[in-house]
Amino acid sequence: MRKDVVGVSRELISHEDFTRFRDIFYHRTGIFFEVNKRYFVDKRLMERMDATGSRDFRSYLFLLNDPDGRDEWQELVNIMTVNETYFFREAHQFRMMVRDLLPDVTQRLNPPRTVRIWVIPSSSGEEAYSVAIYLLEYWEGLATWDVEIVASDIDTEVLRAAERGIYTRRSVQHVPPALLTKYFTPVKNGYLIHPTLRDSIRFTRVNLLNPDDLRAYSGFDLVFCRNLLIYFDDRARQLAADALYQALNDGGFLLLGHSESMSRISSRYHARRFSEGIVYQKPMGATPNARMKP
Secondary structure, X not given: OEEOOOOOEEOOOOHHHHHHHHHHHHHHHOEOOOHHHHHHHHHHHHHHHHHHOOOOHHHHHHXXXXXXXXXXXXXXXXXXXXXXXXXXXXXXXXXXXXXXXXXXXXXXXXXXXXXXXXXXXXXXXXXXXHHHHHHHHHOHHHHOOOEEEEEEEOOHHHHHHHHHOEEOOOOOOOOOHHHHHHHEEEEOOEEEEOHHHHHOEEEEEOOOOOHHHHOOOOOEEEEEEOOOHHHEXXXXXXXXXXXXXXXXXXXXEEEEOOOOOOXXXXXXXXXXXXXXXXXXXXXXXXXXXXXXXX
């Protein structure tokens, strides 16, 4: 027996229960929990079991599989996913965006076509807002081109946080003082991002491995998908790579995290090396996407 975080005695979740839940969670999200994550998984499962009044794991699993358990499934996803980021993380990619990638994209387009950027996962919004600030501050093309930024995540709680736009001092620690003054307002225990920036980004819930979620997502010129694939196994990475490929316009670019590479996942992309790093490009003349824009 053990006491969980709210003091209720409960038998440990069995190895068979853990394995069954891990397989279900992986099937639905692509995220695979190794055995060394047992404590993390057990603790959060028991939090939700107590919140729903489930008497044991099997009754909680029954709730998750019930059509009426859709909201509970989302609550579970929210506490199982890891969301930690900050403004201007891996800033060299934002510099590359304005110096290299957007000029490459726009030289093939004619105004008034909108340049479209997708940030997935959005987490609590720091990355998407960083993209917007870099465009406003450093891309001269913004005088000519309209830009649409869509930011998506599987976690509805972090999406609500992103829409609120309130950040801790730690989140903004790498923002230059002049930009902090320009784009943020000090509030209790943190900073509130300027309303014009909040209004410039559309936040949406998306599961990258769910075809039903992805039907509306295509026509993007840049996709930031940083530090997500590291949580997937090989099969899920391939599915994600295909989904991102379909979301890109011909000639569009995919940006991954510094520890991620597409070279062993998919041969459909062309690796492009620029002055500050490697990105992955969808070749020109690829099969047109059939999806509608979100």
